[in-house]
Amino acid sequence: MRSPRRARTAATSAASSRSSPSSTIRQTVVVPRSVLKPSPARALEFSEIRVQGATELCIVGEKPSVGKVDLQEQKIFNIEELAELCIRIEETCVGFAKFNFFQIVDATDNFSERRILGFGGFGTVYKGQLPNGLMIAIKRLDQHATIFDFDSELQLAKLQHTNLIRLLGWCIHGEERILVYEFMQNSSLDHYISDRTKGQLLDWSKRFKIITGLTEGLVYLHKGSMSCLVHRDLKPHNILLDYNMSPKITDFGSARTLSSDVAEGHTSRLVGTSGYKAAEYASRGVYSTKTDVFSFGVLVLVIISGRKNTILDKQEDTVGDLVRDAWHMWMDQRLHELVDLLLGDGYEVAEITKCAQVALLCAQEDPAERSTMTDVAAMLNSESTSLPMVPKQPAALIHGCADRGTTPTYMGQSSRTIEVTITSSAPMSTRVRIILDPEV
Structure with a gap:
């Protein structure tokens, strides 16, 4: 491992060699922000x-904006304020520690492109290795991130659950804002769902394990932690899989806390991915625990089918084609048509039926009609093969020229x-x- 002094020299040399005479050279930043690619999600x-x-x-x-919104979402970074916040959390959260910037530089081979794992909501994620051999994931926040985004991620330090990614530490150096996480060996669920070769590695027992693990993680976020946390961006890309293919929810930059006396919040700064966003959130910026419930319902259908959920905007679609197709198949007792062909006959019909019905109860258009995650856990753990609740049919699409x-x-x-x-x-x-x- 290079010493901090040698790393600093290398960092300065790298910045100098890339800068023209008229450029501003930041001595403490290894890669100028101008060469960073903005996250697709932003x-x-x-x-x-x-x-x-x-x-x-x-x-x-x-x-x-409309109604009560998160005014702090537009707040610009104050580095000193942010460092003080990290220090306070470090003092109260066991296992959360400060990392040396040049140690992170070495761990990522100078933030090499070859080390990029992906792009989170507000930054680039790199694979790193510490001198003791420990593999870590390093999120380097981009220039568009606000202090509220960083603070949202920091909430993870206070949460302890087997189905949530673990936040190990932080680093602030100059204008660099970095968070360090545990590393997941099997990447994200998206890599298996979208890749037909890798998808064969996910048999039904593993998929069912992922569904139940996500359920437990969301119950904890909504009910089990000290406050109610709404993730707001649940999708296969944000579900990581450990060595045992157990799911861990990640990317909490979009998460928002709801107090016990407030059922929902409003925002003008929409995040999330089409096909997973609840209608009331996509159209009016209203979010609640039922926002996550809708996303979870779509996720379960994606896990069962291996399909994407496409929203047809021009036809006033509010739930997506996968949800509509699944409802009709469930009603007509044709759920075998929904099941991913990669599963063959290796699944329990009763489990598929129950999971699909639960998913449809979660993906209702009206948030008041959706189940809670506590209800979902009870239904999935029930020994009964049939559920009394009947999901309502999604609204019909408007064909031709949509009536706005x-x-x-x-x-x-x-x-x-x-x-x-x-x-x-x-x-x-x-x-x-x-x-x-x-x-x-």
């Missing part, structure tokens, strides 16, 4: 403007949504959602 920022009677602009601003005045019944009012994508010389696009409310 390609779009959402603004929302609500208009009553299509004439009066109710909220105006750079980041207009039609909205799902759960919204409780007639609103129209116009989405416009604006691009400029800025490094990212901004999607503006204009909601036209009827006059009261």
Whole structure:
């Protein structure tokens, strides 16, 4: 291992060799931020403007929002404040420690592209190895991350559950903000679902184990920890698998805490992935534990089928084609058509049926109709092969030219949504959602 002094020299030399005479050289940063690729998940920022009677602009601003929103989401990093926060958590959370920046530089081979594991919601994740041989995952937050994103990830230090990724430590060096996690040998669930060769390694017993593990992890997030935490971005990419193929939920940069007296929150800064976002969150920025429940329901159907859940925006789709197909197959007792062909005949029909029904109960359009994760755990653990609850049929798609005045019944009012994508010389696009409310 290189000494800190040698690493610092290498870092400075690398920065100098890449900089022109007119460039600004940061002595303590190994790779200039200008060469970092922005995370795909942050390609779009959402603004929302609500208009009553299509004439009066109710909220105006750079980041207009509706209702109570997370105002801190726009807060810019204050390095000193962030370091103090990390130190306080370090003092109270066993196993959470500060890492030396140049130790991380060595562990990642100077943040080599060959070490990149993927891109999280607010940064790049690298594979690293410490001098003692321990493998770690290192998230290097990008320039667009806010202190709220970092703080959300830090909540993991206070959580201890076998189905949540473990946060090992932190590092702040100059403008670098880094978090260190345990390393998962078997990558993410996405690698198996999207790869037909690797998918053969996931037999039904492993898939069922992943479903039950995710259930336990979410019950803990919603009920078992000191506060109610809503993940808001559950998808196969954010489910890591350990050496025993047990699932661990990761990427908590989008997570938000709800107090015991608040059932839901509102935001104008939407995150998440199409096909996994609940309708009330995608259209109005409303999130609650039922937001995660919807995503979980879709995840279970994806695990069973090996299919993606495609949202047909032009046809006013609010749940996705996989959810609709699964409901019809469940009703017609054709669930064998839903099962991933890679599973062959190696599955229990009763378990598939129960998991599919639970998934459909979770993926209801109306959040009030969705099960809680506690209910899900009880249903999956029940010895009964049949469940009394019947999932409602998803709303029919609007064919042809969509009627923009039609909205799902759960919204409780007639609103129209116009989405416009604006691009400029800025490094990212901004999607503006204009909601036209009827006059009261």
